[in-house]
Amino acid sequence: MTRNQKLKILLMTVIIAVLVFGTNFILCRQLNSESDIKRVENFYELEENSLDMILIGASTSYTNYSAPLAWKEYGYTSYSLGTNMAPMGLAKSMLIEARKTQNPKVFVIDINGILYNDEQESREGGLRLWIDNMKSSQNKTNTIKELVPEKDQLSYHIPFLKYHSNWPRFFECVKASINDLLEKDNDYLAASGMEGNTRVVSQKDYVDIKQFREESPMYDLSGKHLKDLLEYCKKENLKNVMFTNMPRYYSKKMLPERGRNNSAKALIKEYGYECLDMDEFVNEIGLDPNTDFYNPNHLNIYGQKKMTYYLGNLLNNRYQLAEGKRDEKISKRYDKEVDGYKRVYEWADKQAKEGKKVRYEYELVKRILEDGKDK
Numbered sequence: 235m236t237r238n239q240k241l242k243i244l245l246m247t248v249i250i251a252v253l254v255f256g257t258n259f260i261l262c263r264q265l266n267s268e269s270d271i272k273r274v275e276n277f278y279e280l281e282e283n284s285l286d287m288i289l290i291g292a293s294t295s296y297t298n299y300s301a302p303l304a305w306k307e308y309g310y311t312s313y314s315l316g317t318n319m320a321p322m323g324l325a326k327s328m329l330i331e332a333r334k335t336q337n338p339k340v341f342v343i344d345i346n347g348i349l350y351n352d353e354q355e356s357r358e359g360g361l362r363l364w365i366d367n368m369k370s371s372q373n374k375t376n377t378i379k380e381l382v383p384e385k386d387q388l389s390y391h392i393p394f395l396k397y398h399s400n401w402p403r404f405f406e407c408v409k410a411s412i413n414d415l416l417e418k419d420n421d422y423l424a425a426s427g428m429e430g431n432t433r434v435v436s437q438k439d440y441v442d443i444k445q446f447r448e449e450s451p452m453y454d455l456s457g458k459h460l461k462d463l464l465e466y467c468k469k470e471n472l473k474n475v476m477f478t479n480m481p482r483y484y485s486k487k488m489l490p491e492r493g494r495n496n497s498a499k500a501l502i503k504e505y506g507y508e509c510l511d512m513d514e515f516v517n518e519i520g521l522d523p524n525t526d527f528y529n530p531n532h533l534n535i536y537g538q539k540k541m542t543y544y545l546g547n548l549l550n551n552r553y554q555l556a557e558g559k560r561d562e563k564i565s566k567r568y569d570k571e572v573d574g575y576k577r578v579y580e581w582a583d584k585q586a587k588e589g590k591k592v593r594y595e596y597e598l599v600k601r602i603l604e605d606g607k608d609k
Contacts, residue, residue, distance in 0.1 A: 268596035270317040273427035274367035277315055277332070280423060284564050285336045286555040287312040290328045291344030292320040292360075293429075294480040297532045301424040302575035303539065304546040305568040310555035312338075313424055319360035322347030323459035326466050327377040329475075331368065339553045341475045342545075343463070345509065346531075348456050348498040349491050355455040356383070365390055380462075421567060422603055425574030429595045430535055432585040433528040439485040440523055443492050444514055449500060450493025460498055464505040477502050477509040481516055481541070483523045483530050510548075512541070519544040535582045574603045 273296065287310060289295045295316030304312050315328055325343050332341070347355070354360070361381055368374045378390045452460070467475050479495050482488070492513075499509040512519065519540050521527075526537030533541055550556055578594065581602050585592050594602075 302571035317363040322456040
């Protein structure tokens, strides 16, 4: 083989590699899930050991709590590491991943995932929002092995096998890819992941569950995954972990969910950990079923504010989160995060008062952060 032939083969190999990796980068996109992607990607952008508290969970971890507001009110740094529909099985993976770069005074793990049945616990959409956006590591490999059916595991290791169907939306993928390459706004690592709804829904048929102590069996998979998480915490001798159950407004048909929560809390207690049940502190938090929820399971931005005040104050007092020296760079960034939160809050408040029911997530939040108004 001549030198020119070798060069041609080498050049062709390089071109093919560029095309393969380029196509993979462009097409492997979770379109319409930008907020979840940003919450995961932005976590990796945080300064090492910069967080005093990390809240892990599903959608209630970011709709019910605001890290920028907690900084403004109590002076501690925090982050909501959560994705939509995250099953209970992902909590251990998130905790392991977070511990690689952060050593907060407390991890708070929301047990919302315990309410998912076996089908929901294994649904692809909920798993991929976390797994596909993780960095490659042994933890990612283990997460796939533990939670994904064997027949589907290859597509998690090689995402193109899943996302090749994005070809009809190629130009949307190109736009998202360009944004990924060009838009690196480290001023709003927490605020850009805000997500919620301006709906203000009056909750009907409310049942007071403070005295409801009945326990219902947990679903097989979510119950197993909660136990696996607790075993991991015990094995690692983690003292800086607590659990929480975010507040809901219950109707009679939701009482079985409450029973599963009671079973989960009992198991957590058996392992020597605390579960702070926010359902029992609705009055103390000041939550109003007519103004603070956009559905029975999620707070709107008014409820989020009250919840952040209550939880932030409790955690700060218990764990002295705000104590210690602050890096000036991190403090300045969180001050900007507060400005971002204010912009989104003011926008959402205006929409709600005008009776508009608008879901706000990354693209809309990004525009609000840029100029304070929806264009």
